[in-house]
Amino acid sequence: MAVPLPAGSQQETAAGLSGRDRLLLLAPALLMITVFLILPLGFILVYSFLTKGTYGGVIWEFSTAAYEQFLFERDLFTDELVFHASYLQIYGRSIVQALVATTASLIIGFPTAYYIATRPPSQRNMWVFLITVPYWVNLLIRTVSMLFIVRDEGPLNTALMATGLIDQPIRIAYTDFAIGLGLVYSYLPFMVLPIYAAIERFDFRLLEAGHDLYADRWTILRQIVIPLTRPGIVAGCLLVFIPSLGSFIAPDLLGGGKNLMIGNTIALQFQSSRNWPFGSAAAIILLTLVLIVLVIFARRAQQAAVASGR
Amino acid sequence: MTTQSLRGDAVGIEQVTKIYGEGANAVAALKGVSLTIGDNEFFTLLGPSGCGKTTLLRILAGFEQVSAGKVFLFGEEIEQLPPNRRPINTVFQHYALFPHMTVEENIAFGLKRLGREPAEIRARVGEVMEIVRLGGFAHRRPGQLSGGQQQRVALARALAPQPKILLLDEPLSALDLKLRQQMRVELKQIQENTGITFIFVTHDQEEALAMSDRIAVMSQGEVQQLGTAQEIYERPNNRFVADFIGDANILAVTVLGDDDGSGYRRCRTAQGMEILCAGSGAPGSTPHVSIRPERIAIGAVGSMADGIACDVERVVYLGTNRQFLVCLADGLKLTVLVPNALRAGSELQPGDKAVIHVPPGTAQLLKD
Ligand SMILES: Nc1ncnc2c1ncn2[C@@H]1O[C@H](COP(=O)(O)OP(=O)(O)O)[C@@H](O)[C@H]1O
Ligand SMILES: [Mg+2]
Numbered sequence: 001m002a003v004p005l006p007a008g009s010q011q012e013t014a015a016g017l018s019g020r021d022r023l024l025l026l027a028p029a030l031l032m033i034t035v036f037l038i039l040p041l042g043f044i045l046v047y048s049f050l051t052k053g054t055y056g057g058v059i060w061e062f063s064t065a066a067y068e069q070f071l072f073e074r075d076l077f078t079d080e081l082v083f084h085a086s087y088l089q090i091y092g093r094s095i096v097q098a099l100v101a102t103t104a105s106l107i108i109g110f111p112t113a114y115y116i117a118t119r120p121p122s123q124r125n126m127w128v129f130l131i132t133v134p135y136w137v138n139l140l141i142r143t144v145s146m147l148f149i150v151r152d153e154g155p156l157n158t159a160l161m162a163t164g165l166i167d168q169p170i171r172i173a174y175t176d177f178a179i180g181l182g183l184v185y186s187y188l189p190f191m192v193l194p195i196y197a198a199i200e201r202f203d204f205r206l207l208e209a210g211h212d213l214y215a216d217r218w219t220i221l222r223q224i225v226i227p228l229t230r231p232g233i234v235a236g237c238l239l240v241f242i243p244s245l246g247s248f249i250a251p252d253l254l255g256g257g258k259n260l261m262i263g264n265t266i267a268l269q270f271q272s273s274r275n276w277p278f279g280s281a282a283a284i285i286l287l288t289l290v291l292i293v294l295v296i297f298a299r300r301a302q303q304a305a306v307a308s309g310r
Numbered sequence: 311m312t313t314q315s316l317r318g319d320a321v322g323i324e325q326v327t328k329i330y331g332e333g334a335n336a337v338a339a340l341k342g343v344s345l346t347i348g349d350n351e352f353f354t355l356l357g358p359s360g361c362g363k364t365t366l367l368r369i370l371a372g373f374e375q376v377s378a379g380k381v382f383l384f385g386e387e388i389e390q391l392p393p394n395r396r397p398i399n400t401v402f403q404h405y406a407l408f409p410h411m412t413v414e415e416n417i418a419f420g421l422k423r424l425g426r427e428p429a430e431i432r433a434r435v436g437e438v439m440e441i442v443r444l445g446g447f448a449h450r451r452p453g454q455l456s457g458g459q460q461q462r463v464a465l466a467r468a469l470a471p472q473p474k475i476l477l478l479d480e481p482l483s484a485l486d487l488k489l490r491q492q493m494r495v496e497l498k499q500i501q502e503n504t505g506i507t508f509i510f511v512t513h514d515q516e517e518a519l520a521m522s523d524r525i526a527v528m529s530q531g532e533v534q535q536l537g538t539a540q541e542i543y544e545r546p547n548n549r550f551v552a553d554f555i556g557d558a559n560i561l562a563v564t565v566l567g568d569d570d571g572s573g574y575r576r577c578r579t580a581q582g583m584e585i586l587c588a589g590s591g592a593p594g595s596t597p598h599v600s601i602r603p604e605r606i607a608i609g610a611v612g613s614m615a616d617g618i619a620c621d622v623e624r625v626v627y628l629g630t631n632r633q634f635l636v637c638l639a640d641g642l643k644l645t646v647l648v649p650n651a652l653r654a655g656s657e658l659q660p661g662d663k664a665v666i667h668v669p670p671g672t673a674q675l676l677k678d
Contacts, residue, residue, distance in 0.1 A: 213420035
């Protein structure tokens with residue numbers, strides 16, 4: 001995917017290799033991508049333009065019904081297409097949810113990354129390792145355990161009630177807040193790692209230059225650190241935003257499946273609703289959204305690179 | 311030294327000690343350094359790498375805290391002031407330009423932080439770009455500039471806010487020789503025209519001699535000698551200074567007598583040659599003396615009345631000068647430097663016999 005890599009990494013790849021060697025090295029990855037990404041995507045694209053079968057599957061007959069269903073409903077009596085916004089709402093809610101999760105991850109992730117990058121070099125690997133430790137446990141199990149912690153009778157509410165801070169359990173489980181919590185918890189490392197990589201490359205002597213020229217810490221952060229680590233920040237935000245947008249497990253378990261998100265909507269079509277073309281169309285629309293976001297950021301990154309003369 | 315006596319000086323450094331690390335890893339970078347630097351002075355800290363020059367600058371800039379001692383700025387103790395509150399700017403050795411900003415933005419950075427009006431900032435940026443001769447580069451980024459140009463941006467950026475004191479940490483060391491020589495002249499001129507106190511750090515003695523009002527020669531965290539270029543070159547305090555500044559023949563001698571009225575002391579080298587030395591030393595003591603190679607005269611046998619006979623061992627043609635390595639009858643080896651323009655000794659070849667003359671007082675007694 002065209003995630004803008006932090007500056008500098010492009011030049012280093014495949015240095016000094018001939019075209020044929022490069023192709024050989026790339027072959028396994030290209031094969032994987034073709035078989036497991038391009039082909040299925042092609043199927044989905046084709047399916048989204050077919051007619052749904054009664055018990056799932058598809059009938060090989062061209063139809064745009066799936067896309068119509070996204071925006072319109074067929075009136076039972078008049079058989080006219082009537083605009084309805086419920087799927088748009090689901091997409092809107094998912095986007096907001098993903099944006100909130102991304103922002104929260106950034107607020108937590110940036111200081112974390114900064115902290116790690118400013119440890120002595122010998123300690124940094126350990127911190128990076130610790131950041132990835134949660135990934136040793138299956139996402140489903142992590143999400144369920146989060147549900148266990150935040151539910152009404154869970155340890156969090158029990159502890160808060162025991163200290164007398166609250167006398168009623170706070171309702172967290174099965175709310176949008178819980179979904180956000182789950183998303184942040186799931187994808188935080190994707191925010192921390194690219195930002196860490198960017199800050200590690202940051203020339204900390206520039207901080208002294210800023211300080212010497214009458215800047216306070218806040219100004220230094222805004223004017224020097226953030227602009228120079230922006231590629232890492234952008235990469236982190238994309239890496240959190242994109243999977244959050246299509247996430248399935250967190251909304252399903254922590255949201256209790258009450259407020260549908262894009263991920264659940266798609267899953268639903270392939271399961272109980274047995275509407276494969278609509279599920280495919282919903283997936284294609286999600287993919288289009290993601291691609292639009294990526295293109296915008298790639299453009300921006302390119303403009304920034306041109307402007308800074310790199 | 312009292313606080314009172316430091317008033318009026320731009321910078322007062324009083325018994326400053328800096329120790330990095332703790333316990334077994336402790337490194338004493340500065341060991342009780344005391345200095346005063348006058349307003350409008352071009353002051354140079356000169357010493358070999360690792361002697362503590364950068365550490366002293368960083369203490370002045372506020373990036374490091376002293377372990378002991380006091381630092382005064384125009385008589386005020388500045389221990390508690392953070393770097394962004396000190397009217398001091400730094401030209402960093404590695405320039406530390408902001409790579410994402412244009413030349414203009416880099417230079418305007420300090421002025422903006424000081425809350426100056428946009429019109430004033432624009433005028434001042436134009437002015438300093440003029441001073442450092444950077445016209446036409448306003449919209450470039452540091453990555454698009456040569457080393458020399460980057461160096462000018464760093465200088466302009468530090469000059470723009472009109473600091474009371476400008477710290478320069480080996481600013482010329484990354485430039486090639488021609489540019490370095492040109493920048494010496496320019497820096498000196500900028501200092502004179504702006505009236506800003508310059509504290510300049512270098513390990514290059516030639517640079518120090520060429521630019522400074524006064525020089526502090528440092529070694530191993532201590533000031534070895536403080537004085538004008540001429541004082542330091544001609545009257546080195548000790549062996550380190552004599553050796554570090556310029557070339558010197560350093561010989562062990564025994565002081566034979568007190569000052570006999572000529573202002574010089576009669577000393578004898580280990581090999582038995584007697585010379586009249588400037589400086590002080592108790593009779594019977596065995597200090598070292600330094601003799602500058604260019605102060606020794608050389609010529610063919612018979613060219614001088616009171617010459618000392620020697621063998622020419624090596625002749626090196628250096629362009630402006632010719633360098634001879636001679637060996638005296640008693641085995642003492644000396645380096646002699648003669649301007650080629652004088653043509654003295656120009657006919658001498660290795661293996662020839664020659665005579666040298668060490669005028670009274672050219673040998674300087676050193677404290678070890
Ligand atoms: N941050 C530091 N931590 C530990 N030791 C240091 C540090 N900075 C400098 N030193 C040590 O202090 C001594 C003086 O260093 P420095 O002031 O940089 O010398 P110079 O600038 O004259 O080359 C050196 O021995 C150096 O290794
Ligand atoms: Mg240094």
